[in-house]
Amino acid sequence: MEHVLRQCLIALRLAERAGISEADRVSVYYTALLVNVGCHSDAHEQAKWFGDDIALKQDKYTYGLHPGVAGALATVRRFGAGGDGLMGRFRLGLEFVVSGHRDLAEMVSHHAAMARRIGVGLGLPEDTLGALGAAYEMWDGHGWPGELAQEQIPVAARLAMIGEFVEVAHRVGGVAAARQLLRSGRGKQFDPDLARLLDDEAELLLSELDMVDAWDAVIGSEPALEIVLTDDELDEALLAIADFVDLKSPYSLGHARAVAELVAGAAERLSLTEADQRTLRRAALMHCYGKLGVSNAILDKSGPLTPGERERLHMVPYLTHRMLRQSPSLRPIGDLAVQFGERLDGSGYPHGLASPALSPSARVLAAAHLYQSLREPRPQREGLTATSAAAHLRAEVRAGRVDGLAAQAVLSAAGHRASRRVQGPAGLTPREVDVLRLLARGLTNKQIADRLVVSRKTVANHVEHIYAKLDVSTRTAAALFATRHGLLAPAPDGNA
Template sequence: MTQHDMVTAADAVAALATIGDLAMGQPPGHSVRVAQLAGHVAEADGAAPDAIVTARLVALLRWSGSTATAPGFAALLGDDVAGRGAMLARMLPAGHRLTFANALPLARVHCEVAGDIARRLGLPFAVEEALRHLFEHANGNGLPARLHGDAVPAAVFHAALAGDLDVLTRAHGLPAALRVIGRLAGRKYPAHLVKNMVPHARDWLDTVDDAALLAVPGGDVPLALVADVLELKLPWLAGHARRVAAVARDAAALSGLPAAVQRCLERAALLHGAGRAAVPCMVWNRPGLLRKAEREQVRHVPYWTVRLADRVPALADEAHLAAHAYERLDGSGYFRGLTAQALTPAHRLLAAAAAWTALRSPRPWRAPYEPAAATALLAAQAGRFDRRAVEAVIAAAARLPATGRAGPLSEREADVLRRIGTGDSLANVARALRISTGAVRTHLDTIYGTLGCATRPAAMLKALALGLI
């Protein structure tokens, strides 16, 4: 990535909060509302100003690890998006498979990733610490470490109570929400927080603004972090947005587009898949033809992507451009179904770059297309893709340096991480590398130790940042 990739920490947090809301089956703006409510809860608790800020930041980022756990929740609940929405609203159907035992590894992944994100954003340590203990309970029966009472960072309780107030009120109405929260007092969060909150609940809910822009400390951070976090939802997609961005940027330069357009195109490519968070894993992982309802969900991906413009005004131009990644010259694309007359050179380059990169990348149901085959496939769709844009993309892709350097890992360790990180099983990796599954596990232990990680998604985030994937 280039210097054009940098955004403020505030913009990155706003984008991550929106993606987290979509992944958890919540409306955009949910985390912003909860952040304001968490500030009220903390203030009523007598928290100092910096602790109030911490509560707000924890609430904004509490779902930043949700893409990393989407595959696990998909296995347990089927639909990871609607299922988690029902879970938050305490509306999971009888007989669901979610238990303490199978939630524990997911909580560990979520908390490690969320904590690492806070560190990458340069946020205060108190925010990182709270995110690493996000699901702890006052009575010691929470996750991931079963901390008890004062051992739990106060911001965890402030954000949890605020989140329940927002979700349960929306799902059941305020009186029912307060009854549920009352039953959880002393168990999930300290009873005194609930006592302080109840008299003000209606006023707090009436005054929060889900379009508010909240202050976030920190300097500039890579926009690629947002893309990397999003792609944890589908391990086989790791690094896709980075590759599309590199190809689109260089194709724009070869096409003679102005520097400002090149910059916007690179950043839009990093965001073009943001709306995928709203679509269940089972849709993305289906190898055959999608059902009608599933096709409609996929067609809404660019709609959810462009909604980032509302949540992150500083990235509005990029979000609007990103939402054209799946438009086609003949009007067969989505979500607007635009035709050639409405598609600018930047739109056409982004569409070609996304399609070319997807064809050249492996998927669970197929191997990557060789360059000649990918070229032929795009050429056969001349009525859908712009010929000059395709030619520029192919030329740009040929000039890009090979990715996947070993960095702090050995070549073998880097290879193991690339394969495991993008979804291969231990057995498949062992077979491909002609080693035992025990040797693969040993390599993973070494990889995690070298990268300072405990879970695959956290290792993937660090590997992408280091250029190992």
């Protein structure tokens, strides 16, 4: 946790001590923050070879950027991604020797290229883009893509490289471990002058890293505060990042973009305020950021998930919320995004919220995420047709898990013809919802009939159908259902 924030602080402290100009420190700042942003983009391949792409990243700091075949095979043996038993792991190891090690080398170059690409999408300056593209070059010329060496490597890239590896060494083993790393990598992986300077002043430059609030410290350390986004520019940046995050798994490509389009159309149909529409669309773009914290061994697993794996998958919205809550401006978006897996009956995740706690925007986001997920392929199945996905979503409405109005708005935004009757939870019709609302308040059939201007026989029929659909036999049980599903709000005309 906070590895990138801390490595940015180390790089900035070293840059200032080395007398790097303020203009160059801007490049150091963004390069250090984005140097590893592409590491998830081939997580599917990483999981293929090593079983757990997240655990693999730890080995990067054990073996270095040149793990060699022996180190990589040790990782394969450790995770046993090739199947059950010794023979499965042996076959995978042999395949790695033949072709996999080339994939690993290409991955590192690919990470740098992808970091540069996201920098372009965010509109960063050209010198920062150059540093990002050279982020894995080494002083001795044996880095990736292996085109630059020594002073040819942008100083921002050299500083980011030192900050990244020293942060881990210091966090694991303190100043002594950081110094040992600097001395072993000096003139090889690291700029010798910068490595020597940090070695000499490690006590000062690495002091209090564990004591500061890393988020606030990094925000406060931006050298020039040059990049300020308008609302429209922020939307473009969030879209670029969303597309990038969705590269985590081949089964989720374009997911956030598609969900954002669905909620935008649904929100307009539901006449949400302009502010709510913008927040909802941003939440849709950001709602799956947390999958970066879940291994592709789970995301891309072809067989059934274990209870533990399913629980880890349900951590996605929680991790998204933890990411966004640190920023005052993004926190309201995170508060909405975290609810995409919640259900009206309280059976969702991560918090098991029920209907009264779910806003109209949250209900739209949940319906859009579910519909789009059904349309996408998964390791266990092909993507559903639009008709099948719509039928599944409507079934969730009848089961009382998804809001009927939100689902209908999403389906309309997806191009489905509007249903003649918008059903509520458990398949209740709008008129049955009106009757249930009054029944739950304790009104008699006669009072309900007078209020709704219908006959008592009609009310009696509605009550009978309501009890049957809810599988209850008493008013209190029906009232509890209405409470849990947020059906007690007054009707729009004020009659109920």
